[in-house]
Amino acid sequence: MTQPAHRTPSLLQALEMRLGNLLRQHGGGSGLLSLTLGMPELDFDRLPEGLRDCSYWARPAAGRFLLGLGVAASVEAQGEGRFRALDAAFAEYRRLWLAVDEDGLGFQPVALAGFAFGQEGAGDIPNSRLTIPTLLVQRREEICAMTFTCDRGSSLDTVLAGWMGLAGEVVAALHRETSPPANVLLQRISSQPDDDIWLEQVVRAVKDICAGELDKVVLARSIRVRSTQPFVPAALMATLAMRYPGCVHFTHFFPSGGVLLGATPESLVSLANGQVVSDALAGTDWQSGRLDDEKSLHEHRLVVNAIVRALEPVCGFLQIPARPKVFELQELRHLRSVIKGTVDPGVSLLNLVERLHPTPAIGGAPVRRALDWLARHGEMRSGWYSGATGWIGYDGDGEFAVALRCAWLDGNEAELYAGAGIVAGSDPRNELEETEAKLNAMLRVLGGQA
Ligand SMILES: C=C(O[C@@H]1C=C(C(=O)O)C=C[C@H]1O)C(=O)O
Structure with a gap:
């Protein structure tokens, strides 16, 4: 169920409080940190309108929806070894990656990726790319969650401000109605x-x-x-x-x-x-x-x-x-x-x-x-x-x-x-x-x- 818009500030305030506490607890050191929180208030089952610079991937028949915003880490590759390069980079991230599933809902952080048919070039876009988003909104069957990722070495205040900016954008977008299809010529x-x-x-x-x-x-x-x-x-x-x-x-x-x-x-x-x-x-x-x-x-x-x-x-x-x-x-x-x-x-x-x-x-x-x-x-x-x-x-x-x-x-x-x-x-x-x-x-x- 979509919550009325006036609930949004309190939702974001509560989120900021939880994230701040968790960051103080788990921040510092090196490698990536991902914090996943259950978000029962979210009604995420579509690409929300008005977002830019995001990636969306969904298999609705399996109740699986993913939306990534921002870049916590990213790697691009091309040439014969492109898949091995992405694989090695992802393995390297995983070596030092602390993932906290705070509400114990069984969610994990996810990287979104894509690649071209051939191993060289793809016009204006990278031939292949794997991105660990700063904010990942996920849904599995009826449960929604948000996963926030940062570099553990970054300033906690800067990280929290960035996370809340993206969370605010997504929550506002999810409250927006999607435009009906426009009949165009x-x-x-x-x-x-x-x-x-x-x-x-x-x-x-x-x-x-x-x-x-x-x-x-x-x-x-x-x-x-x-x-x-x-x-x-x-x-x-x-x-x-x-x-x-x-x-x-x-x-x-x-x-x-x-x-x-x-x-x-x-x-x-x-x-x-x-x-x-x-x-x-x-x-x-x-x-x-x-x-x-x-x-x-x-x-x-x-x-x-x-x-x-x-x-x-x-x-x-x-x-x-x-x-x-x-x-x-x-x-x-x-x-x-x-x-x-x-x-x-x-x-x-x-x-x-x-x-x-x-x-x-x-x-x-x-x-x-x-x-x-x-x-x-x-x-x-x-x-x-x-x-x-x-x-x-x-x-x-x-x-x-x-x-x-x-x-x-x-x-x-x-x-x-x-x-x-x-x-x-x-x-x-x-x-x-x-x-x-x-x-x-x-x-x-x-x-x-x-
Ligand atoms: C190449 C495409 O589709 C592929 C080719 C198909 C075929 O030749 O029968 C069927 C499904 C797809 O594997 C496409 O949709 O562009």
Whole structure:
């Protein structure tokens, strides 16, 4: 339940008192300090409106919501060793990190992270980044909490003032109503590449696949649209939450002013208590056609096989579904196999990411040949599209979801991306239509249609 706004000052006063006492008790020394307090007064189940420079990640179906503000610690990496660099940095933070779960609710501090599809560059944003936020608002099922993090060496007064500034901002934002979706006119201003060039690429890919050079390659394209009004991320996220309750919802605000947001149906990997789960999601229908045809099943099997091969060396036990299920979204249906396993001790979430990314669902198969093919044919993917967005907890558990069905917002303009898996039986026009259907899911939301 949202509390009336007049309760806010007393809520913040009580919070300041508790945090001040805890800081005096636990501050000093070196390394990070995280204090987690239960916040039963908060009604956190969405990206609140009016915030900037925050990251939001939610899996509503599992009752999990995360919102990070400010930067207590952050690391960026690119190149071949990018996941190992993030992993090593996170391990180093953990070595000297004191985490206090003051109300004993079982919450831990969490880092939020994201990365691009390729290992070099990502335009204006870091190729990969892991951030331990200064304030993390979390919800698990019905329980909300705030986790405040600082460097133990900092001045306690400065830390407390910074924490309270962010807490005040979040509490005020959570009391604000989210704007209804604005009905705007969208004008398509460009396609990258042009439809004809993309179709030619599909023809070339099919030819090379039939010649035995590779089995599958995922070709992506992007479009740019201009709206009659600036986009409101919180309003868009509210519509995505309504339309796609089974997806992972994410928003990242970047210092340049750009915002990446979306709702993805595909989890790359999750790790919880030594159990790993990874989605094979490939095979798409958008016109109530068939999904059990040999082409879709073949396209799907390539993903399942690659995931199994990536996980087998580090899993004592793997559970692989005999056949995929159909995952229904509003305008699309996908084949999905959920692969589960028990991970060997010492294997981290980022080790698993490194083994799995990119799966043939977004790259191709065999993976190396598909990536070479894409590089040779100059495929461009900007930002974090078809990379991933996720979180890692203090205890090492967490999840990364593939950054699909997303848009990069920049004032009145948005860039949207979509790809399709090309195999021997692909019909270029059909594949183009498939990418249009995937783009339409987000276009509809940007256009204000609930
Ligand atoms: C590449 C995208 O989607 C991926 C490709 C799919 C396919 O080719 O059938 C299905 C789901 C996703 O793994 C995208 O949405 O942009």
